[in-house]
Amino acid sequence: MDVYLVQRQMNTGNRRRDNSMGLVNFLSKSSIISLDAYIAISTIVTIIGAGSVATAFHSQPELQRLLEEELKNNTRLSDSYGLNTEHLSTLTSFQVVHYVLSDSVLIWVAINYYFTMLAIATRVLIKVVFKELSRQEETMARHAFFSYCLLSVVYLAVVMNPQQSNRVLPWMVWTGLCGFLSSMHFITCQRLKYISPSVGQGGWKMTFLSMFLFVVSIYMSVLVLKFQHHLTWQPALLLYIDCLLAIVRSTYILLRCMSSSRLFSSRPDSVRHFNYWLELGTNITCEFLQMLNYAQLTLVSPGLNLTCIFFIYHIKLTYSCMIESLNRHKSHKRIFAHIETTYPSVKCENSDDRCVVCWELLGESRRLPCSHQFHDWCLMWWMAQDSSCPTCRVQLPSPLESTSSSNINNNNGGGLVDAITAEQTGNNTTFRFNGGNFAFVRLPPFTIEISTGLGPIFGQISQPTEEQLQSMLEQVREMFPQMSADTILQDLRGSGSAQSTIENILEGRIGWNMTSPLLTNVLENDETEESETENDFEESLETSTESNEGRERTWTKSESSEELSYFEIQRAKMIETYRKKYLASEKAADLREKGILE
Amino acid sequence: MAGYALKRLMTEYKELTTRPPEGIIAAPIDEDNFFEWECLITGPDDTCFANGVFPARIVFPQDYPLSPPKMRFTCNIFHPNIYADGRVCISILHAPGDDPTGYESSNERWSPVQSIEKILLSVVSMLAEPNDESPANVSAAKMWREDRQQFEKIADSLVRKTLCLPASEL
Numbered sequence: 001m002d003v004y005l006v007q008r009q010m011n012t013g014n015r016r017r018d019n020s021m022g023l024v025n026f027l028s029k030s031s032i033i034s035l036d037a038y039i040a041i042s043t044i045v046t047i048i049g050a051g052s053v054a055t056a057f058h059s060q061p062e063l064q065r066l067l068e069e070e071l072k073n074n075t076r077l078s079d080s081y082g083l084n085t086e087h088l089s090t091l092t093s094f095q096v097v098h099y100v101l102s103d104s105v106l107i108w109v110a111i112n113y114y115f116t117m118l119a120i121a122t123r124v125l126i127k128v129v130f131k132e133l134s135r136q137e138e139t140m141a142r143h144a145f146f147s148y149c150l151l152s153v154v155y156l157a158v159v160m161n162p163q164q165s166n167r168v169l170p171w172m173v174w175t176g177l178c179g180f181l182s183s184m185h186f187i188t189c190q191r192l193k194y195i196s197p198s199v200g201q202g203g204w205k206m207t208f209l210s211m212f213l214f215v216v217s218i219y220m221s222v223l224v225l226k227f228q229h230h231l232t233w234q235p236a237l238l239l240y241i242d243c244l245l246a247i248v249r250s251t252y253i254l255l256r257c258m259s260s261s262r263l264f265s266s267r268p269d270s271v272r273h274f275n276y277w278l279e280l281g282t283n284i285t286c287e288f289l290q291m292l293n294y295a296q297l298t299l300v301s302p303g304l305n306l307t308c309i310f311f312i313y314h315i316k317l318t319y320s321c322m323i324e325s326l327n328r329h330k331s332h333k334r335i336f337a338h339i340e341t342t343y344p345s346v347k348c349e350n351s352d353d354r355c356v357v358c359w360e361l362l363g364e365s366r367r368l369p370c371s372h373q374f375h376d377w378c379l380m381w382w383m384a385q386d387s388s389c390p391t392c393r394v395q396l397p398s399p400l401e402s403t404s405s406s407n408i409n410n411n412n413g414g415g416l417v418d419a420i421t422a423e424q425t426g427n428n429t430t431f432r433f434n435g436g437n438f439a440f441v442r443l444p445p446f447t448i449e450i451s452t453g454l455g456p457i458f459g460q461i462s463q464p465t466e467e468q469l470q471s472m473l474e475q476v477r478e479m480f481p482q483m484s485a486d487t488i489l490q491d492l493r494g495s496g497s498a499q500s501t502i503e504n505i506l507e508g509r510i511g512w513n514m515t516s517p518l519l520t521n522v523l524e525n526d527e528t529e530e531s532e533t534e535n536d537f538e539e540s541l542e543t544s545t546e547s548n549e550g551r552e553r554t555w556t557k558s559e560s561s562e563e564l565s566y567f568e569i570q571r572a573k574m575i576e577t578y579r580k581k582y583l584a585s586e587k588a589a590d591l592r593e594k595g596i597l598e
Numbered sequence: 599m600a601g602y603a604l605k606r607l608m609t610e611y612k613e614l615t616t617r618p619p620e621g622i623i624a625a626p627i628d629e630d631n632f633f634e635w636e637c638l639i640t641g642p643d644d645t646c647f648a649n650g651v652f653p654a655r656i657v658f659p660q661d662y663p664l665s666p667p668k669m670r671f672t673c674n675i676f677h678p679n680i681y682a683d684g685r686v687c688i689s690i691l692h693a694p695g696d697d698p699t700g701y702e703s704s705n706e707r708w709s710p711v712q713s714i715e716k717i718l719l720s721v722v723s724m725l726a727e728p729n730d731e732s733p734a735n736v737s738a739a740k741m742w743r744e745d746r747q748q749f750e751k752i753a754d755s756l757v758r759k760t761l762c763l764p765a766s767e768l
Contacts, residue, residue: 131630132628132630132631356710356711357663357664357710358602358605358606358663359605359606359609359610360605378710381661381664382664382710385664385693385694386694386709388694388709390709390710390711391709391711393709565625566615566625567623567625567636570618570623570625570638571623571638571651571653574621574623574638574640574651575651575760575761575762578640578649578650578651578761579649579761579762579763581649582648582649582757582758582761582763583763585648585649587648587754588763590766591763591764591766594764
């Protein structure tokens with residue numbers, strides 16, 4: 001039963017502890033709760049549960065008869081769902097289901113089993129469609145899942161009446177499904193946004209996945225419609241918003257897959273236009289739906305309490321996201337208009353000239369005064385960050401000059417972002433709402449002071465444990481093996497996440513000791529290390545001679561399964577060549593004296 | 599620039615493998631992730647880094663080529679324009695708008711015209727001609743200016759290290 005308890009904690013208990021975004025951040029960044037570990041433990045729990053059911057049925061033959069009686073007399077099943085209880089009650093599988101549902105422990109095992117199935121489905125889908133997820137995508141998926149779960153837990157615990165606790169079961173089933181869908185959506189969107197599927201090999205897999213997601217979300221909506229009359233307006237609204245969100249995202253993915261298929265590859269410009277508008281539309285619709293969701297939750301939550309702040313914070317977040325994407329769109333539109341009016345669109349004289357930004361054939365494109373040519377979109381994205389010609393760096397009239405004034409306005413418009421501020425001093429957290437315009441409503445300023453550490457709401461992560469630090473350290477060391485563990489650990493303690501430490505290292509924010517042991521190491525003559533590397537090198541030389549055909553290697557994916565990659569073969573060759581050259585040079589006089597010639 | 603980074607990186611890879619430039623190798627670490635590359639550059643002839651084979655890593659942002667990649671040597675290297683941790687400080691890798699050293703004009707900064715090959719060639723020429731105006735490694739810059747002989751000695755020991763040759767007796 002211990003395993004079972006652990007299981008339950010992982011499933012729901014952890015998320016119940018704190019109603020804050022900090023928890024979501026923390027959970028999505030921590031590597032302790034891994035999906036594989038969860039699947040493994042759950043499988044054991046499920047087997048134990050199934051075993052106990054089987055023994056119960058075997059050891060007590062009268063149990064089956066009792067269950068049959070019970071099912072026959074259950075009027076709720078036949079009345080409200082129109083099921084034929086006469087026939088069903090004789091089926092063993094139905095009896096098992098009934099037995100499990102009526103047992104307070106087994107029911108949780110069943111729910112957990114359901115979550116495990118979803119987890120396995122996620123794993124398999126990701127493996128088949130995307131192969132490997134990058135760390136960023138993984139974090140995003142975790143974040144999407146956990147924030148959805150957090151919302152549901154808050155909703156179940158606070159907003160719903162405690163008397164309705166018998167309805168927890170269907171809610172958990174629903175939550176699992178939505179959480180699964182939303183993380184799949186996030187990963188797929190991320191992939192589609194930065195990597196067009198027509199390029200990779202997995203284009204058709206992506207299309208299948210998008211169809212699957214679409215069908216699931218449609219099915220969900222049908223389910224809600226079917227059971228509508230069992231629900232009051234408020235949970236129904238919540239379910240509908242969930243469905244709508246799923247449908248909107250699935251449609252986006254489906255359309256995006258279609259637009260990047262070969263069918264439309266002859267008209268890249270219209271595809272770019274279409275994708276841009278599709279993304280903008282989807283973003284704003286999703287944000288709006290979420291805002292609506294949080295707004296209605298705020299209204300129905302009983303009284304003014306902490307949950308209200310949680311919901312208001314989310315309303316604020318979604319609202320500012322919406323405003324931000326609108327503003328970005330405004331500035332893009334302005335740049336586009338500027339490009340269209342200022343630079344003439346000309347057909348490229350040389351048919352195989354390429355755009356320096358995307359390296360695609362130029363065709364119809366814009367000509368700058370310096371006579372360099374670019375695609376409309378390439379020029380637009382570049383102009384959004386710099387106002388010079390990418391090729392010759394000649395300064396062009398900036399379209400952003402006129403937008404800079406609108407940026408100031410934007411700040412006023414999205415003022416709610418700054419309106420709620422949180423200050424944390426020691427254990428006291430002060431929420432200061434500065435008032436301001438929120439859509440059409442003017443809100444008065446107010447301040448709330450809370451004496452427990454509620455800082456995590458605003459993204460501050462609690463101090464990671466030693467264990468987490470070690471696992472994060474490994475992550476970082478994987479990328480930067482040459483860095484000392486102490487330096488990384490020191491930064492990890494401050495940043496609290498591997499992701500930001502990696503960023504810190506790349507940006508060079510980590511304090512580097514100028515008189516580091518690096519230099520002294522270099523000058524030391526370490527015999528043992530030298531002989532080791534010598535051996536390594538010999539080995540790599542041998543392997544490189546074996547695979548001399550590496551140069552003829554064509555650029556195809558199937559050959560990546562070779563034991564040595566193109567890079568490794570080339571490296572061995574290069575070191576060999578330059579070693580010979582070095583030994584022949586006058587610098588290597590002392591080596592030649594020692595007799596090292598090869 | 600959404601969705602076009604991968605396409606361009608693939609084109610660059612194709613270009614680099616079909617027409618490999620002299621003394622430069624670059625390839626994605628994993629062909630499923632084109633946003634992280636490893637590369638090798640060789641020290642230019644007739645300099646203290648001549649014949650050295652220096653490994654480095656390049657990490658590309660998702661909006662490449664609008665934003666510059668980040669490059670870092672994964673071996674020990676002692677050079678005025680390379681931080682002690684291996685990060686390369688070269689103006690073409692700085693995004694337009696940010697200027698960490700205050701010595702560059704905007705037309706030396708990143709532009710989509712740059713490519714992996716051009717970046718690596720620039721780094722090779724940087725190895726040959728350090729810019730001690732805006733040093734990333736102050737002690738290296740100081741030594742380069744004041745004690746060229748010692749600098750060359752260190753450079754030579756680094757070169758030997760990359761070639762797996764025993765160091766000379768100092």
